[in-house]
Amino acid sequence: MSRFLVNRLASLASHNGELKMKNRRLILAVLFVLVAALAATPALAQDDLMGDFTVSHYFGGFGGEFIDGIVDDFIAANPGLTHAASPVDHEQFKTSILVQLAGGNPPDAFSYWAGARIQFIVDDGFLMPIDDIWEANDMDSQFPQAVIDTAATYDMHKYAVPLTLHWVGMFYNTALFEEHGVMAPTNWDELIHAAETFKMAGIPAFALGSINRWPGQFWFDMILLRTAGNDYRNKLMSGEASYTDDEVVRAFSLWNDLVQANHFYPDANAYDWDEAANMVANGEAAMTLMGTWIGGHFAGNEMVAGEDFDYFSFPTIDEDTPRASLGPIDTFVVSADAANSDAAKAFLNYLTNPDVQWDFAEGAGNLAPSLLVDTSNYNDVVARIAAEIANDPVFAFNYDLATPPPVAEVGLNSFSEFMANPGDFMAMLERVQADAAAEFAGME
Amino acid sequence: MLRRHPWLVPASFLALPLLVYGAFVILPTLNSLYYSFTDWVGYGADISFIGTANFEKIFTDRLFSNAIKNTAIWLLLAMTAPTLLGLSLALALQGKRRINTLYKSLFYLPICLSPIIIGIIWVWLYSPKLGIVNIFLRGIGLDQLATAWLANPNTALYAVFVAWAWQQTGLNMVIFLAGLTSVPTPLVEAAKVDGANYWQTLLKVIIPMLRPATVVVLALTAISALKSFEIIWVMTMGGPFNRSDTLAVFMYSESFRKFKMGYGSSAAVILFLMTLVIIVLYFRFAAAAEELYE
Numbered sequence: 198m199s200r201f202l203v204n205r206l207a208s209l210a211s212h213n214g215e216l217k218m219k220n221r222r223l224i225l226a227v228l229f230v231l232v233a234a235l236a237a238t239p240a241l242a243q244d245d246l247m248g249d250f251t252v253s254h255y256f257g258g259f260g261g262e263f264i265d266g267i268v269d270d271f272i273a274a275n276p277g278l279t280h281a282a283s284p285v286d287h288e289q290f291k292t293s294i295l296v297q298l299a300g301g302n303p304p305d306a307f308s309y310w311a312g313a314r315i316q317f318i319v320d321d322g323f324l325m326p327i328d329d330i331w332e333a334n335d336m337d338s339q340f341p342q343a344v345i346d347t348a349a350t351y352d353m354h355k356y357a358v359p360l361t362l363h364w365v366g367m368f369y370n371t372a373l374f375e376e377h378g379v380m381a382p383t384n385w386d387e388l389i390h391a392a393e394t395f396k397m398a399g400i401p402a403f404a405l406g407s408i409n410r411w412p413g414q415f416w417f418d419m420i421l422l423r424t425a426g427n428d429y430r431n432k433l434m435s436g437e438a439s440y441t442d443d444e445v446v447r448a449f450s451l452w453n454d455l456v457q458a459n460h461f462y463p464d465a466n467a468y469d470w471d472e473a474a475n476m477v478a479n480g481e482a483a484m485t486l487m488g489t490w491i492g493g494h495f496a497g498n499e500m501v502a503g504e505d506f507d508y509f510s511f512p513t514i515d516e517d518t519p520r521a522s523l524g525p526i527d528t529f530v531v532s533a534d535a536a537n538s539d540a541a542k543a544f545l546n547y548l549t550n551p552d553v554q555w556d557f558a559e560g561a562g563n564l565a566p567s568l569l570v571d572t573s574n575y576n577d578v579v580a581r582i583a584a585e586i587a588n589d590p591v592f593a594f595n596y597d598l599a600t601p602p603p604v605a606e607v608g609l610n611s612f613s614e615f616m617a618n619p620g621d622f623m624a625m626l627e628r629v630q631a632d633a634a635a636e637f638a639g640m641e
Numbered sequence: 642m643l644r645r646h647p648w649l650v651p652a653s654f655l656a657l658p659l660l661v662y663g664a665f666v667i668l669p670t671l672n673s674l675y676y677s678f679t680d681w682v683g684y685g686a687d688i689s690f691i692g693t694a695n696f697e698k699i700f701t702d703r704l705f706s707n708a709i710k711n712t713a714i715w716l717l718l719a720m721t722a723p724t725l726l727g728l729s730l731a732l733a734l735q736g737k738r739r740i741n742t743l744y745k746s747l748f749y750l751p752i753c754l755s756p757i758i759i760g761i762i763w764v765w766l767y768s769p770k771l772g773i774v775n776i777f778l779r780g781i782g783l784d785q786l787a788t789a790w791l792a793n794p795n796t797a798l799y800a801v802f803v804a805w806a807w808q809q810t811g812l813n814m815v816i817f818l819a820g821l822t823s824v825p826t827p828l829v830e831a832a833k834v835d836g837a838n839y840w841q842t843l844l845k846v847i848i849p850m851l852r853p854a855t856v857v858v859l860a861l862t863a864i865s866a867l868k869s870f871e872i873i874w875v876m877t878m879g880g881p882f883n884r885s886d887t888l889a890v891f892m893y894s895e896s897f898r899k900f901k902m903g904y905g906s907s908a909a910v911i912l913f914l915m916t917l918v919i920i921v922l923y924f925r926f927a928a929a930a931e932e933l934y935e
Contacts, residue, residue: 292683295683295685295900296683408791463789464769467769467789602900606894610880611882613880613881617794628703632704636899639680
């Protein structure tokens with residue numbers, strides 16, 4: 198389905214005088230189908246792409262193999278290109294890509310986390326706007342507006358093509374819920390009631406594995422979004438609000454109520470997120486607040502979505518606070534100093550192909566950000582989550598992607614500290630505010 | 642030519658190692674010193690000289706004080722526990738019995754492992770539910786002592802230290818064993834003839850004769866303790882909430898997680914100065930010990 202093939206067929210059609218009319222019609226019909234297909238999906242091949250093309254990414258496991266495969270397909274379809282794809286360890290990537298960007302030898306295209314991290318390098322002028330391919334390929338019609346606004350647009354320009362979309366919700370063991378007659382809670386009181394029911398049965402309601410700190414942020418994020426709302430949260434993330442504000446204190450108070458009532462599995466800081474997921478799978482805890490990647494983990498334990506595990510959206514706390522979805526979005530971006538920006542942009546455009554987006558989503562367990570992906574492919578749980586995201590007016594990034602990295606370090610530590618010493622959170626918040634203010638001041 | 646310039650021979654042998662040492666040790670050290678006086682974030686050309694601002698700030702930084710406190714605890718423990726254990730093992734295993742050779746090998750084995758491997762092994766041992774430490778404690782009826790060793794803010798630093806000491810003790814044992822071979826047998830036998838019991842012989846004869854070995858053990862242990870990073874990073878990453886942060890972990894976190902390379906470099910300079918003091922003390926004590934026994 199490459200342009201090379203189209204050109205070849207056109208050449209045959211125009212130069213072979215011995216072709217019969219029937220064959221010509223057939224070729225024209227094939228040409229029509231190919232051109233229509235090319236118009237509908239981004240081109241894999243582009244004749245004018247030449248030279249070296251480098252891609253760097255932080256995906257491991259399935260994601261890593263998939264991206265490497267996609268790059269291989271792209272290079273194979275563009276014989277004028279040679280390439281080097283360089284996967285880097287997820288944590289290592291955070292530093293190494295900055296060094297490459299600053300050193301003036303960046304990859305042409307690379308994966309990056311949407312939100313504050315992209316803004317961080319846009320501010321330093323390390324990224325190339327992709328407004329041209331965005332408009333030329335009508336990407337506005339391919340992604341939800343909330344995703345375009347939060348993940349792709351920075352300083353009024355388009356910089357990133359979304360590839361994955363994960364969503365944070367409460368994933369639970371359906372058998373336990375059925376056994377104890379608990380329905381999926383829709384508000385805070387129902388959540389407390391569910392937790393009390395499980396406590397009476399000797400089962401901690403919530404499993405949290407925050408040994409690597411980040412899983413704790415989802416509790417703070419969701420409670421704050423359901424009480425103070427996204428506008429206030431944005432102020433907090435950008436340093437315009439204080440961690441000692443009533444809004445933050447209330448969020449910690451509500452979280453504290455659950456911790457002090459022993460609704461969490463003990464020693465949260467001793468376990469990783471997948472161990473917490475296993476606690477839910479094994480019936481040692483009833484539910485866990487986690488991203489949609491947990492679906493892949495449960496599937497690996499032979500749990501069927503909608504049967505063995507299910508989810509509910511984090512319950513409403515204040516009725517008048519607008520709903521908001523939460524999660525990370527992985528994107529691909531083009532370096533400002535890209536040696537081969539044409540190839541990089543063509544590659545980004547190729548990533549919007551609905552087949553690519555679906556294949557990645559299916560393998561990695563995330564949602565495809567593209568609206569062109571056939572949602573009937575999703576399992577029941579993911580399909581309902583997709584509908585939740587579509588209904589929520591806001592898509593917010595989790596804490597460590599919403600606030601600058603130095604401040605995120607302060608906050609992530611505080612969530613771990615809170616899980617260990619929940620009662621003393623006021624003194625902790627004063628320290629967090631002092632440290633966060635110092636970090637924001639240092640960035641000016 | 643060589644007769645007129647005899648220094649050319651050693652110089653030619655030294656040139657390459659000096660060049661490598663300069664490029665990979667001296668230059669980065671000077672670079673680090675330079676960065677400590679800047680606000681560099683670790684990438685980009687945006688760098689400003691800010692004088693001693695980083696050093697002024699670091700001494701009021703709560704996390705730096707915490708790291709200094711933890712480093713002091715770590716150093717104090719490192720100078721005592723693995724040193725005494727290493728000495729005890731060396732005293733117990735000196736002699737030529739065949740079983741001793743086996744024990745020596747077993748105790749030395751951890752030295753052959755990377756700190757990363759040691760860390761991973763001990764993370765498993767400390768696992769709250771399945772770790773052998775808690776299983777053992779529960780097995781002997783001490784359930785109340787079973788805890789999440791690496792997640793408990795009161796035990797995390799000490800739990801990591803035990804893992805580190807497990808490796809360090811083997812090295813200390815070997816150095817003390819080498820030192821024991823230089824203790825003159827007639828001296829020990831003379832003490833026995835004079836009526837000294839085992840403890841008197843140990844305290845009055847053997848340990849004083851082990852002074853050169855002790856100086857080496859203490860200096861190596863102190864330097865190793867100050868630069869401890871890998872095992873802490875693997876086991877707790879300085880957590881929970883900075884409770885097992887040492888100076889090396891603080892330096893890494895500030896430089897590479899918060900992207901404050903200038904600030905992190907100021908911590909590196911302080912760590913370097915602390916290590917330098919120990920090295921100078923080591924050479925002075927080592928020289929004094931040599932003079933004593935010459």
